[in-house]
Amino acid sequence: MTGEPTIRVLVVDDDALVRASLEMMLDGAHGIAVVGQAADGDEVQAAVDAHFPDLVLMDLRMPRMDGIVATRRVRARPNPPEVVVLTTFDTDENVLHALRAGASGFLLKDTPPAQIVDAVRRVAAGDPILSPAITRRLMDRAATQADAHTVAQESLKRLSPREYDVMLAVAQGKANAQIATELYMSLATVKAHISHILTKLELGNRTQIALLAHDAGLA
Incomplete structure (x- = not known):
């Protein structure tokens, strides 16, 4: 035991297999614990109230409430948890809307497990995560607006x-x-x-x- 604080993570995804895989991966990493799951964006507020996560790992495409709206609502709370979007959809619109909603990170689901773990640690420490390729695309887009x-x-x-x-x-x-x-x-x-x-x-x-x-x- 090192006395290092544990990063409390809430996993949000409509795919039960993805949630289980992420929980297994993150719980196996030192200093990280998955404290809860949610299967849709409309379940996130209640899950945050119940589990007090430091970070929410958020899917984008969900049946009832998408991850953008859920992120915006979570980040509008007092002392909100950080949000890292983890999705298969990396269009400019999705990335931009996620950042505008308050996400501190944007990762694809094919990101290697070690990089997802590193991203959770870095965002929890206040260091935003965005791939260089996505950053460049967004900057180019912003320059034309x-x-x-x-x-x-x-x-x-x-x-x-x-x-x-x-x-x-x-x-x-x-x-x-x-x-x-x-x-x-x-x-x-x-x-x-x-x-x-x-x-x-x-x-x-x-x-x-x-x-x-x-x-x-x-x-």
Whole structure:
């Protein structure tokens, strides 16, 4: 026993075999425990209330409520769990809608098990996960959307100069400690600035900060 906190995971998928496979895989990883399952998006809220997960592994295509709507509802809760989408559908629209809804990660179901485990650990630690290929596609898409560009630029005007600097660093994928060193701030100050940025811009996580920055043509 190392005293390391266990990452509590809720698995959401309409395929019972997929749920069982994911539970077996994740429960076999050190420091991770599957605390519950849900078979459809409309079951997620009750499952979160019952099991208090740190992270929800969310399917997209489900019969009654899809993973986008379920993610949005989960992330709107006070102190919400992180959400990682795990799906067979990687269209630009699906990825973009998942990120806008508040997901901190997007993985395909054919991702190797070790990478899924690593993604769960990283997202639980506050490090968003998105494959480079998907990121590039989304950035290219955002660059062609003039309306999104204008809206993003206007949104960023709400930030103070120091918050703007921190926002740029977050968009570049820098960790809090690196931001603190480069901007001559304490770690606590960096965390406070990020909290203020999320509040002012009405965003849910660092991934959405990066997406907004790219919409604005930055980073």
